[in-house]
Amino acid sequence: MVSVTRIPVLAGNWKMFKTLPETVAYLQEFKILVQYAEGCEIVIAAPFPALAAAADTVRGSRIRIAAQSLHWETEGAFTGEVSAAMLASAGCSDVIIGHSERRQLFGETDETVNRRLLAALAAGLRPIVCVGETLDQREANETKDVLLSQIDGAFASLTSDSASPIIVAYEPVWAIGTGRTATPEIAEEAHRILRGRIREILGAVTADNVRILYGGSVKPANIQSLMSKPEIDGALVGGASLDPVSMAAIIHYQS
């Protein structure tokens, strides 16, 4: 067996929080707080209007800037939408795709997740693809089936070469913003299911290298126990990422 090192990714998803000046003030403080953080990648997903300023503010640091969604077309009459090339030109390197709030509130489906994923890859953006079951699905013992079909749908028509930069985030819907974190064991089990499916579709090399993040009520107090699991390669942090000190504490989970 070949041992692989997956560099942890700690990503903050701000959702619909922070104006442009608030973004700049946060990142000026945050980049100093994390300047000596090594051995991990740091990503901040800011709202669209603040992306270019966010990218300017972190220039020269290791912080990567992500968008929270994108449209799959390159351009056209799609009022209110934003393309992959627009995000790249604003200084984004990463983009979150298929967050459960997009799926639940904005009608996103596995098919549109797949289209967005292909568009992001074509423009050189690194996708962070979110999957996860609802509480009803977990209680009905459907978690495995839901995760497998979300992965199959998101990754349709991908080849192992094109898939290599993708990050997956397992975010059980019942743990998002609820204060109810999945136990490290529950998360580990879901990650194993996801990686197993990625192995079946895209082969062992891709599966061994893809980073699978856990998301759902991650905080400074629980990051260490989550990261102690070999299958957990990082975290996608919502509420606790809104405060630079708390996000920096999550990034420094090893110290």
Ligand code: PGA
């Ligand atoms: P939370 O959100 O950390 O506030 O639970 C996570 C997410 O939605 O990505």
